[in-house]
Amino acid sequence: xxxxxxxxxxxxxxxxxxxxxxxxxxxxxxxxxxxxxxxxxxxxxxxxxxxxxxxxxxxxxxxxxxxxxxxxxxxxxxxxxxxxxxxxxxxxxxxxxxxxxxxxxxxxxxxxxxxxxxxxxxxxxxxxxxxxxxxxxxxxxxxxxxxxxxxxxxxxxxxxxxxxxxxxxxxxxxxxxxxxxxxxxxxxxxxxxxxxxx
Numbered sequence: 001x002x003x004x005x006x007x008x009x010x011x012x013x014x015x016x017x018x019x020x021x022x023x024x025x026x027x028x029x030x031x032x033x034x035x036x037x038x039x040x041x042x043x044x045x046x047x048x049x050x051x052x053x054x055x056x057x058x059x060x061x062x063x064x065x066x067x068x069x070x071x072x073x074x075x076x077x078x079x080x081x082x083x084x085x086x087x088x089x090x091x092x093x094x095x096x097x098x099x100x101x102x103x104x105x106x107x108x109x110x111x112x113x114x115x116x117x118x119x120x121x122x123x124x125x126x127x128x129x130x131x132x133x134x135x136x137x138x139x140x141x142x143x144x145x146x147x148x149x150x151x152x153x154x155x156x157x158x159x160x161x162x163x164x165x166x167x168x169x170x171x172x173x174x175x176x177x178x179x180x181x182x183x184x185x186x187x188x189x190x191x192x193x194x195x196x197x198x
Contacts, residue, residue, distance in 0.1 A: 009072055018115060019059070021059050024053075025045075026047045026051065028043060028046075028047060030043060034188075036187050036188075038198075040063075042067075044061070044063055048061065054161070057096075101106045101120070101141075102145070103138060103141035103142045103144075103147070104138075105117055105118075105134070105135075105138040106134065106143075111150055111153075114154070115153075115154070116140075116158060118154060118157065118158060119157070119161065120168070121135070122158060122161040122162065127167055127169055127170055127173040130175065132145065132173050132176065135177055136176075136177055136180045139151060139177065139180065139181050139184070140180070140184050141152070142154075143181065143184045143185060143188065144184075144188070148193070150196075151181060151193070152193065152195050152196075155178060155181065155195055155197075156195065156196075156197035158174055159174060160175070161198060162174045181193060
């Protein structure tokens with residue numbers, strides 16, 4: 001980071017210049033290869049935040065990456081494996097990197113309790129967006145934690161209940177949840193989740 005030595009937030013004399021500055025640098029290693037802008041952005045922001053700089057004093061930030069690999073060769077070898085089989089290994093690394101807490105849904109962590117809570121929600125008259133948001137957050141936690149088989153079980157159970165209802169609002173909620181899950185899977189594993197019951 002290029003940081004102004006004048007901590008007064010004064011504009012430099014030269015137009016589009018940065019004035020007299022100090023240079024600071026930090027580095028970190030990411031545990032696994034990534035092409036995710038979200039992951040890179042979060043890592044860069046954690047480094048910037050760790051320097052405890054005033055935003056108005058920052059005059060520039062540079063990002064350097066190394067140990068680049070050919071994405072297409074990685075992708076072809078990754079897609080030859082089943083996502084379900086390789087997901088646990090990858091999410092173990094993700095959870096070690098990000099220190100994923102045990103997923104919980106409204107304070108519940110046991111699979112049976114969570115299935116019952118989702119069943120009660122699905123049995124209600126109409127879906128509320130606030131509830132759908134909580135379900136999406138829980139699925140995101142589950143995926144980062146690596147419990148892909150439980151993600152599939154819950155999606156199949158929800159799909160069955162929503163089909164029985166045959167109501168447009170519930171189908172829209174399910175489709176939005178499924179899309180959220182697939183986006184999360186794609187961003188972490190560069191693939192999609194194959195769900196047999198759908």
